Amino acid sequence: MGSAASHILPPSDPGNPEGDSVREFKALFRSLDVEAEWLEPMSRHTTFRIGGPVACLVRPLDEASLAKALGELKRLGLPHFILGAGSNILPPDDPWDVAAVQLTRSCSDIVPIEEHGDRVRVRVGAGGMLSRLLRFCVRHQLGGIEFLAGIPGTVGGAVVMNAGTKRGCIGEALLWVDVLDGNGRRHRLEKSRLSVSYRSLGLPPDAVVLGACLDLRRSVGAKLRGELLEILRHRRATQPLGYPSAGCIFKNPPGASAGALIEQVGLKGWKVGGAQISEKHANWIVNLGKARAEEVLALVEEAEKRVFEAFGLRMEREIRILG
Numbered sequence: 001m002g003s004a005a006s007h008i009l010p011p012s013d014p015g016n017p018e019g020d021s022v023r024e025f026k027a028l029f030r031s032l033d034v035e036a037e038w039l040e041p042m043s044r045h046t047t048f049r050i051g052g053p054v055a056c057l058v059r060p061l062d063e064a065s066l067a068k069a070l071g072e073l074k075r076l077g078l079p080h081f082i083l084g085a086g087s088n089i090l091p092p093d094d095p096w097d098v099a100a101v102q103l104t105r106s107c108s109d110i111v112p113i114e115e116h117g118d119r120v121r122v123r124v125g126a127g128g129m130l131s132r133l134l135r136f137c138v139r140h141q142l143g144g145i146e147f148l149a150g151i152p153g154t155v156g157g158a159v160v161m162n163a164g165t166k167r168g169c170i171g172e173a174l175l176w177v178d179v180l181d182g183n184g185r186r187h188r189l190e191k192s193r194l195s196v197s198y199r200s201l202g203l204p205p206d207a208v209v210l211g212a213c214l215d216l217r218r219s220v221g222a223k224l225r226g227e228l229l230e231i232l233r234h235r236r237a238t239q240p241l242g243y244p245s246a247g248c249i250f251k252n253p254p255g256a257s258a259g260a261l262i263e264q265v266g267l268k269g270w271k272v273g274g275a276q277i278s279e280k281h282a283n284w285i286v287n288l289g290k291a292r293a294e295e296v297l298a299l300v301e302e303a304e305k306r307v308f309e310a311f312g313l314r315m316e317r318e319i320r321i322l323g
């Protein structure tokens with residue numbers, strides 16, 4: 001996240017949408033090609049359905065406007081973060097003095113760029129949803145990333161998180177990533193320059209992912225469709241998909257299952273307010289209706305404490321707790 005040198009919302013009156021600094025900010029964005037929504041509740045943009053308003057949600061309309069908007073935010077010292085589909089984050093409940101920048105309108109193309117025998121290289125924009133990418137793969141009979149089925153994120157979020165399952169992760173299919181660095185310069189990072197690991201691609205923290213190139217292989221549409229349906233069926237059987245959540249809360253420690261550890265310390269089904277450690281899968285926290293971020297956090301901390309006391313293990317968080 002950018003530094004918090006200046007404010008977007010007036011600090012004394014965070015609910016006042018027409019404060020001086022908001023007016024300045026609106027003027028700034030009128031000069032750029034962006035969509036902006038003010039005091040936008042993050043609960044509308046997270047799969048947890050949790051989160052108070054951010055000062056503004058900015059959607060640049062193309063890559064040049066994205067670079068300019070990020071440059072202006074930096075020049076003014078205004079804090080910001082990149083929002084994907086909000087499926088791996090927990091934002092705070094209270095008004096939050098940041099700009100959330102989303103790439104859905106600026107970088108979401110999917111373009112086959114090269115073929116070698118049965119391999120096809122496809123460049124995918126960071127703002128597009130994984131579900132759309134998988135539909136493209138079925139239509140063009142391209143395999144290699146079926147394991148992403150049912151992950152409700154964007155390509156950019158999946159690249160940053162090196163999303164995947166036991167069957168594989170996106171880093172395995174990756175050839176390179178295009179990023180903007182903290183100074184707004186575009187770079188192509190070949191996979192050999194990245195330290196790819198479990199749920200991390202090792203990107204610099206201020207890198208904004210613009211897109212990536214995936215190495216896919218020719219397959220058969222009906223076979224792909226069958227595999228995707230089987231993966232989705234398995235998810236429905238094992239995961240609490242009927243409730244808002246952010247998927248797994250913790251990374252699995254080496255050789256262990258975070259869900260099994262949480263279950264062994266007796267927390268399966270445990271509730272704080274409207275948040276619950278799922279009865280179906282103990283590494284998931286679900287929002288039963290009106291859960292607050294602080295209630296989810298209380299469950300996260302309780303699980304960490306009990307697992308450490310019982311097994312001497314410090315579980316690493318997979319979800320990103322913001323604010």
Ligand SMILES: Cc1cc2nc3c(=O)[nH]c(=O)nc-3n(C[C@H](O)[C@H](O)[C@H](O)COP(=O)(O)OP(=O)(O)OC[C@H]3O[C@@H](n4cnc5c(N)ncnc54)[C@H](O)[C@@H]3O)c2cc1C
Pocket residue numbers: 047081082083084085086087088089103126127150151152153154155156157158159160161162163164165207208209210241245246247248320
């Ligand atoms: C029902 C459900 C099932 C899930 N199953 C899985 C699973 O099987 N495997 C798995 O790995 N994950 C899973 N997840 C978690 C989540 O979907 C993934 O981590 C996903 O890749 C996050 O993508 P996103 O676009 O939602 O990112 P967000 O949650 O919006 O952001 C995640 C992080 O990435 C950063 N970010 C996002 N886009 C960019 C960008 N373009 N440039 C720079 N930074 C960026 C954000 O700032 C944030 O720090 C699941 C979640 C849910 C709700």
